[in-house]
Amino acid sequence: MKVLAVSYVLPPNLYSQAIQIGRLLYHARLPMAAVTGQVEALANGLDVYPDFDSRLLFRLPVAYRAPVSGLMHRIAANLLPLYARAPDEFLGWVPLAERAVVERLAQGDFAPDVLLTFGEPMSDHLLGLRLKRRYGLPWVAHFSDPWADSPFRRRFFLANIRNRQLEREVIANADRIIFTSQETVDLVMAKYPAAWRQKARVLPHGFEPDAYGDSPRDPDAPLLIRYLGNFYGHRSPQPLFEALAAILRERPDELHGVRIELVGGVPPRMLKSAAFRSLPDGLLKLVPTVDYSASLALMKQADLLLVIDAPDDLSVFLPGKLVDYLGAGVPIFGIVPPGASAQLISKLGGGVANPRRPAEIAESLTQALRNIRERRAAGTGPAWGNPEVRAAYSADAVAERFRSIVGELAGSGADE
Template identity: 40%
Template sequence: MNILAISLAYPPLAYPRSIQVARLLKHTEAKVVLFCADEPGARLDETIEPDAEARLHECIRVPVITGPTAGLIDRLSHKFYKPFWNRRNLAPDAYGHWRKDVLMSIDRYLQPNGFRPDVIVTFAQPFTDHLIGLELKKRLGRPWFAHFSDPWADNPFSPFDEKTKSMNLEMERSVAENADVLAFTSSETIDLFYQKYTDELKKKAVVLPQCFDPTQFSGDPPNGGITVRYLGNFYGRRTPQPLVDALKQIALNDNEFLDEVSFELIGSGDAEEVRRLSSGLPKGLVVVRPNVSYAESLDLMSRSDGLLVIDAPAENSVVLPSKLIDYIGANRPIFGITPTGTAAKLIGELGGTVADPAELDQLASRLKDFIDELRKRRIAQQTKWGSNRVRNRFTAESVASDFMSMLNKVTK
């Protein structure tokens, strides 16, 4: 099978989407020609799937070109005329010029190389990737498989104004109507996405989650004090505040319970703000560390007693953090500070513990029980954890097999 794939995010670009796209494609038994981005100034991580590109038939990196005044225009418009900034950056994103360059690069590649794709596959975010797919569908007439890592127009974290919301709804509808298959990481995301569309359109939706590679986890068992790690970023309403508040309540009721326990928060965020929030807690209880390479993050997961998911408060969350899938591969107990929804459901299926970030008493009580569980596991020298049945659903081999089955079906 010949696959023409579009993903702006691809290693060594250090986006979460880069990891998942590279892992899926490298385990796919097909001839893949990938168009991705060369993005000057973006953070790079050479440890992300370093052998992935060698598994592709061809990898064409199209530069993301910005004019010399682009940054100045963005800064001024963001400060003085936000609607203009919104249209430049949120309709659907800041990669409109890259879209045109990718389409020209594809035109230059296909005919001279005699590559005839059996299927077009686009990965978003950014949603510019799907707009490229929309145009390719018109030009080539081939089946189109559009994969979503997040909701689009209904994403609760996207700060749309009325105009950009309308523009994104229109673009989303065009993709929903023209793609042959729309893949999402969870059934909850499908329900959210299709609540405004017909049941007939919903028939094109499938679930294809993120995946982990079990061969990438080899950290030594934890030693020293009990260590619980959160690996990821804080932004918007996703903050460490619920964790800190719960730890303060535990410490208030039993000031010795948290002795020789450490919560490490690893990733980008406001370290000074976290330190301010956690003032008054025992020294060393909450530790802030900067971003690490992807390979080191997997090693740190494996050398943890427990792993932590932190989501923003919500009535129902459709977010399935890609880091949670890596946590599953690390084989360590998971505690989710997350509302009812996709992540909470999966953590529960694995055998983990969940508490709502808006329910402080519940959170403190369950966190204390979780720490007790970790201490017992350490004494018993337990190294394995969780449901193997659930874990096996998310291995790269399993997800790639499902992906190929979906592509075979749409190309028949």
């Protein structure tokens, strides 16, 4: 069963989507060719699989340069309602990539049995739609995030209308649709005919068990709590700041010998609150973004890992960073709304608190601190977290489920 995969970014590109999808395809071990863009940001190391192309029959990179960039790009984005939003800035790449695929397949030495497309960017799925219509291949469309239902797209009214049209075409024509959480399935498929929902499958991202290194913690060092990732939009460290301030007022001894690091970008506007300014020197440290390999080592060396998400009634997002945390085998505490992340952390045995409830965060975080003190006092033990839950997210386990989904279409006709 030969596979043609479309993913604008793949290893060794230094993007989270490239790493996550690259990991899936690397472990899938299917006879595969890949259509990609040409991206200059690269990385080296195990996490981005320097030998990735050895798993491919061939890679077909298709160059694309946006018609405008820099200041003109920003002006167009502010003035033109559809520019770079319906679905994204890679729309112009789609016809170029289609032409390249047609020319390559015309050589006759590769005839795919199944088509795979991965979004983000969602333009990958628009290329898949064209190839589906041209060749009639069974098609698996994989969504790392929601498309038309994404909360990050809500304020663009005209673009939302167009994105709903485009998404509907993709969902209607794809033979299998993969989402990373059940909550995303429920959100996206609610607006479509019930029969279409039968095509949906849930497949989370996976972690690479051997990528974290083995740096032992100093038993006499302060308890180290780390958050890794960027803050932006409504995803803010403010709920954490408020909880820490409350603990300092009511039970300051709970934070004795504790150091907290926020590794990644924090906009200056998020560091102006009274709660942040009230924190004593040495309690919280801002650390610049590190490369992916280094981030995995930092996870492994922590005593507690934080997940912080934007307030919402329900969050469908299951971030790849949380799945990476699983591989570190370190306790996890989530300041997250109800939804996919909260459910996974709870199944692992970790604590969660709603970002809209500072008192709840303070209470739950205090308990998490007590738990990690006990864990350290007990000495080195097995990896933290329900072992059955962790095992289901390993790269090999996820790849096995992925092969099963692709296998559902093996030998199927275009419209069966």
